[in-house]
Amino acid sequence: MKDEKMTTDGAPRIRLSDYRPPNHLVDAVELDIRLEPERTQVRSRLSLRPNPERPGDAPLVLDGEDLEILAIMLDGIPLARSEFVVSDRGLTIAAVPDRPFTLETTVLIDPSANTRLMGLYRSNGVYCTQCEAEGFRRITFFPDRPDVLSVYTTRIEARKSDAPVLLGNGNRSSAGDVPGTDRHFAIWHDPFPKPSYLFALVGGDLGRIVDGFTTQSGRQVRLGIYVEKGKEDRARYAMDALKRSMRWDEEVFGREYDLDVFNIVAVSDFNMGAMENKGLNIFNDRYVLASAETATDHDFASVEAVIAHEYFHNWTGNRITCRDWFQLCLKEGLTVFRDQEFTSDMRSRAVKRIQDVRLLRSHQFVEDSGPLAHPVRPETYREINNFYTATVYEKGAEVIRMLKALLGPDAFARGMNLYFKEHDGRAATVEDFLACFEKASRRDLTQFKLWYSQAGTPELAASVDQRAAEGTLEITFEQSVPATPGQPKKEPMVLPIAMGLVGEDGRDMLPEVKCEPALKNGVFELDRQRATIRFSGLKERAVPSLLRGFSAPVRLVSNLGSDDMLRLGALDSDPFNRWQALHAVMMKVLLDHQSGRSPEGSPTTADLVAALAQVGADEALDPAFRALVLSPPGDTDLTREVGHDVDPDAVHHAVEWLRELLGRQLGSTLEDIYRRHASNEPYSPDATSAAHRALRNAVLSLLVATGGDDATSLAGEHYRRADNMTDRMAGLLALSRLRGPVLDEALEDFYGRFRDDTLVLDKWFTVQAIAPDEDALDRVERLTGHPRFAMSNPNRVRALVGAFASGNPVQFNRKDGRGYAFLADHVLKLDRQNPQLAARLLSSFRSWRVLEPQRRELARRELERVAGMDGLSRDVADIAERSLG
Ligand code: ARG
Numbered sequence: 037m038k039d040e041k042m043t044t045d046g047a048p049r050i051r052l053s054d055y056r057p058p059n060h061l062v063d064a065v066e067l068d069i070r071l072e073p074e075r076t077q078v079r080s081r082l083s084l085r086p087n088p089e090r091p092g093d094a095p096l097v098l099d100g101e102d103l104e105i106l107a108i109m110l111d112g113i114p115l116a117r118s119e120f121v122v123s124d125r126g127l128t129i130a131a132v133p134d135r136p137f138t139l140e141t142t143v144l145i146d147p148s149a150n151t152r153l154m155g156l157y158r159s160n161g162v163y164c165t166q167c168e169a170e171g172f173r174r175i176t177f178f179p180d181r182p183d184v185l186s187v188y189t190t191r192i193e194a195r196k197s198d199a200p201v202l203l204g205n206g207n208r209s210s211a212g213d214v215p216g217t218d219r220h221f222a223i224w225h226d227p228f229p230k231p232s233y234l235f236a237l238v239g240g241d242l243g244r245i246v247d248g249f250t251t252q253s254g255r256q257v258r259l260g261i262y263v264e265k266g267k268e269d270r271a272r273y274a275m276d277a278l279k280r281s282m283r284w285d286e287e288v289f290g291r292e293y294d295l296d297v298f299n300i301v302a303v304s305d306f307n308m309g310a311m312e313n314k315g316l317n318i319f320n321d322r323y324v325l326a327s328a329e330t331a332t333d334h335d336f337a338s339v340e341a342v343i344a345h346e347y348f349h350n351w352t353g354n355r356i357t358c359r360d361w362f363q364l365c366l367k368e369g370l371t372v373f374r375d376q377e378f379t380s381d382m383r384s385r386a387v388k389r390i391q392d393v394r395l396l397r398s399h400q401f402v403e404d405s406g407p408l409a410h411p412v413r414p415e416t417y418r419e420i421n422n423f424y425t426a427t428v429y430e431k432g433a434e435v436i437r438m439l440k441a442l443l444g445p446d447a448f449a450r451g452m453n454l455y456f457k458e459h460d461g462r463a464a465t466v467e468d469f470l471a472c473f474e475k476a477s478r479r480d481l482t483q484f485k486l487w488y489s490q491a492g493t494p495e496l497a498a499s500v501d502q503r504a505a506e507g508t509l510e511i512t513f514e515q516s517v518p519a520t521p522g523q524p525k526k527e528p529m530v531l532p533i534a535m536g537l538v539g540e541d542g543r544d545m546l547p548e549v550k551c552e553p554a555l556k557n558g559v560f561e562l563d564r565q566r567a568t569i570r571f572s573g574l575k576e577r578a579v580p581s582l583l584r585g586f587s588a589p590v591r592l593v594s595n596l597g598s599d600d601m602l603r604l605g606a607l608d609s610d611p612f613n614r615w616q617a618l619h620a621v622m623m624k625v626l627l628d629h630q631s632g633r634s635p636e637g638s639p640t641t642a643d644l645v646a647a648l649a650q651v652g653a654d655e656a657l658d659p660a661f662r663a664l665v666l667s668p669p670g671d672t673d674l675t676r677e678v679g680h681d682v683d684p685d686a687v688h689h690a691v692e693w694l695r696e697l698l699g700r701q702l703g704s705t706l707e708d709i710y711r712r713h714a715s716n717e718p719y720s721p722d723a724t725s726a727a728h729r730a731l732r733n734a735v736l737s738l739l740v741a742t743g744g745d746d747a748t749s750l751a752g753e754h755y756r757r758a759d760n761m762t763d764r765m766a767g768l769l770a771l772s773r774l775r776g777p778v779l780d781e782a783l784e785d786f787y788g789r790f791r792d793d794t795l796v797l798d799k800w801f802t803v804q805a806i807a808p809d810e811d812a813l814d815r816v817e818r819l820t821g822h823p824r825f826a827m828s829n830p831n832r833v834r835a836l837v838g839a840f841a842s843g844n845p846v847q848f849n850r851k852d853g854r855g856y857a858f859l860a861d862h863v864l865k866l867d868r869q870n871p872q873l874a875a876r877l878l879s880s881f882r883s884w885r886v887l888e889p890q891r892r893e894l895a896r897r898e899l900e901r902v903a904g905m906d907g908l909s910r911d912v913a914d915i916a917e918r919s920l921g
C-alpha cells in the first residue's frame with residue numbers, strides 16, 4: 037500500500053474530494069444508558085432508512101470503538117455471527133433491507149478506563165461525555181458523521197447515591213425511581229435533529245445555580261449551571277454572561293433560543309475549552325468558575341467569551357451544522373467572529389481588536405508559517421482532532437470579518453439571515469454559506485473563496501511615494517502569498533485595506549483630497565498582485581494609516597519611517613493603528629538591538645520613549661488601551677519578525693533589554709500611573725475596573741524590569757496587598773522575574789492558600805514553568821513529581837508542561853536540547869493515556885525550522901525520536917510526521 041492512501045499507522049487519509057453521502061440515514065435514536073463506573077450498558081435503537089442519494093444495495097456501515105458487544109438485532113431479530121463484521125473501527129452489515137428498518141445494539145463500555153476523555157468518561161466522579169469530533173462511536177455503534185441528523189430520546193439510569201443529577205440534551209420528559217432498587221432515571225428528548233457529535237449526558241453529584249430567561253417571543257427558558265458542590269457562588273458570573281449572550285444574539289443576529297431548558301456543566305478533566313452540545317453545554321471548569329479571589333480579570337473575560345461562544349453555537353453549529361469535518365470553520369470561524377463581536381459590544385471594541393490581533397499573530401501566523409500550516413478549510417486530514425487550530429478558529433473568524441468589510445454591514449446581515457433561513461436544520465458547506473452572501477450582495481465571491489483554500493499569511497508590501505510640492509501621494513500595494521506544505525504556488529487574494537490619511541493635527545484628510553480609484557467606505561480592495569492608489573490635492577504632508585483595524589490578516593510591510601509611525605501613534609483616529617504604530621517602532625528598535633546595532637541612545641528610541649510616556653499618561657484614553665501600548669513585544673513576537681536562524685537567547689536578551697530601558701526611562705511617569713490607578717473600591721470584574729488594574733499591572737511589570745531591591749520590594753508589596761487574584765498574580769509574576777527569597781515566600785503563601793483548589797493551583801504551576809531563569813527546566817522536572825501534579829488532568833498538564841513548552845521560549849529552546857527532550861518524553865508518556873492532549877503538546881515544536889542550525893538539529897532529533905516510536909497514536913504520529921515533512 038502506498039502512503040498516498042494509507043499513513044504509517046494504517047489510518048486512511050481522508051479527503052474532502054472523496055466526500056460521499058452516507059449509505060443510511062437515522063431518523064430517530066433511542067438510547068437507554070445504565071451508568072456504572074466500570075460497566076456502563078448502552079442499549080440503542082436506531083430507526084434507519086436507505087439514503088435515497090445512495091445505491092440501493094449499500095451495506096450498513098456503523099462506527100464503533102472500544103465497545104463490547106452484547107447483542108445486535110435487526111427488526112427485532114438477533115443477527116447471526118455470519119451476518120455482520122466487526123473490526124476495531126466499527127460494524128458492517130452487508131445485507132440490510134431496502135426499506136426503513138430498526139437496529140438494536142447493546143454494548144458495554146468502561147467510563148473509568150476512558151483516559152482519552154472522548155466518549156463517556158468520569159471526571160472527579162462525574163459521568164460526562166465529549167463527542168466532538170468522533171467520540172459518539174465510543175458510546176454506541178452509529179454512523180458517527182455530522183451529516184446524519186437524528187432526533188434523540190435518551191433514558192439515563194444510575195444509582196441515586198452515585199449520580200443524583202442526570203442531564204441530557206433537549207427537554208426532560210420524565211424522571212423517577214426504579215422501583216425496588218437504589219436507582220433512578222431521567223428521560224430527555226431533544227426535538228431538534230442533530231448530528232451525533234452534539235450528543236451529551238451528565239450524571240453526578242453536583243451543585244447548581246438556576247435562573248431564567250424570557251426570549252423575545254416570550255419563551256420561558258430555565259437556565260442551570262452545574263458545578264462541583266461548594267463552588268456554586270463561583271458560577272454567578274458565568275450565569276450573568278449567559279443571559280447577556282442570549283439577549284445579544286437576539287438583538288444583533290436576530291437569533292432566539294429554542295428549548296425550554298439550557299444547562300451548562302463544569303467538569304475538571306476536559307481536553308479542550310468547552311462543548312456546545314444541544315441544550316447541555318459541557319465546559320472545562322476553568323471557563324465557568326470565577327470569583328475575585330480565584331480568577332484574574334483575564335479569566336473573567338475568558339469565561340464571558342467562552343460562555344458566549346458555546347451559546348452562539350446553538351445557531352451557528354447546531355441548528356445549522358457541518359456536512360463533514362472539512363467544513364469545521366463554517367461553525368468555528370463564524371462562532372469565534374460572533375463571540376468577538378459580543379465581547380466588543382460588552383467591553384472596549386478597540387482593546388478587543390488589539391488583543392485578538394496579538395493572539396492571531398502569536399498563534400495563527402506562527403502556525404501558518406511552519407510545517408503545520410493548512411488552509412482555513414483543509415482538504416485532507418488523518419486525524420481531525422488535530423485541526424481544531426488557530427487557523428480554523430481565528431483565521432476563520434478573520435475571513436468572516438473581511439466578508440463583512442467587503443460587503444458592508446447591510447449586505448452582510450442579509451446574507452446571514454438568508455443562511456439561517458435556507459440552511460436551518462441542515463448540514464451545510466462553505467459553498468452553501470458563501471452562496472447566501474453572493475445572493476444577498478449580488479457580488480461574485482469566487483476570488484474571496486481563496487481565503488478558505490490557500491494557506492499561508494499573505495505579505496502586503498506598501499510603498500508610499502509622497503510629493504509634497506505637487507500635493508500628491510501614491511501608494512503601490514503588492515501582495516504575495518508564501519508557499520506552504522502542499523501548496524507551492526498561490527493566486528492573488530482579495531484584500532480589504534481600510535485606510536486613512538492623517539494630517540499634521542491628526543485630522544482625517546480623506547474628505548479633502550481626490551482619490552483614484554475611489555475608496556469604498558475607506559476601504560481599498562486589492563484583488564491583483566499589484567495596484568496603485570493615487571491621492572491628489574493634499575494641502576500638507578499626510579501620513580497614510582494602512583490596514584486600519586487590521587482589516588485583513590496579512591503581514592504589512594511599508595516604507596514609512598519611524599517619524600511617520602510615531603505620528604500615527606500620537607494622532608491616528610483609529611486606535612488599532614495607534615497601538616500598531618507604536619509597536620512597530622518598538623519592533624524596529626528590538627530588531628536593531630538584535631542585529632548588533634545599539635539603539636540605546638538613538639533618536640528613534642528617544643522619540644519612542646517620549647511617545648509612550650505621552651500615551652501612557654493620557655488620562656483621556658482608556659486605561660486598557662494604555663496598558664496594551666505599555667506592553668512591549670515578547671519573545672514570540674520578535675522571533676516571528678526575525679523569521680529565520682533565530683537565536684532564542686539573543687531574542688530574549690533584546691526583549692528584556694527594551695523592558696528594562698522603558699522601565700528606567702519612563703520611571704517617574706510609570707510610578708505616577710501606578711499611584712494614580714490604585715483603587716480603594718471592592719473588586720468588581722467589570723471592564724472599566726479591570727482596565728485600571730490592567731494599566732497598573734502593565735506598569736508594574738515595566739517598573740520591576742529594572743531589577744534591584746526597589747523592584748523586589750515593589751513587587752512583594754503588590755503581592756501582599758492584593759485583595760483579588762488579578763493583582764496577586766501580577767505581583768507573583770513580577771517576583772518570578774526577580775527570583776530570591778521574597779518570591780519563595782510568596783510561592784509558599786500562594787500554595788498555602790490554594791493547595792486544595794485545583795484550578796487556582798494551576799496558576800502556581802504555570803508561574804514557575806514560565807519564569808525564564810536558567811533553573812526553569814530543573815524546576816519543571818521537579819514539579820512533575822509534586823504530589824499535586826497529575827498526568828490525568830489536562831489542565832494540570834497544560835499548566836506545567838504546556839506552559840513551559842509554549843510560554844517559556846528561552847528555556848524550552850535551551851541550547852543543550854534538554855527542553856526538547858523533556859517535552860518529547862512527556863508527549864510519549866501521555867500518548868498512551870490521552871493522545872489528543874499529547875498531540876497538542878507536541879505541536880509546541882511547530883516553529884522549530886526557524887531556529888539557528890544547532891537547535892534546529894536538536895529539535896529535529898527529538899521529533900524523529902517521537903515519529904519513530906512504535907504504537908504511536910494517530911494524533912501524535914500525524915503531528916510528528918507533518919512537523920518533519
Ligand atoms: N466545538 C468546541 C468549541 O469550539 C470544541 C470541541 C473540540 N473537541 C475536540 N475533541 N477536538 O466550542
Ligand code: ZN
Nearest residue numbers: 345349368371
Ligand atoms: Zn466552537
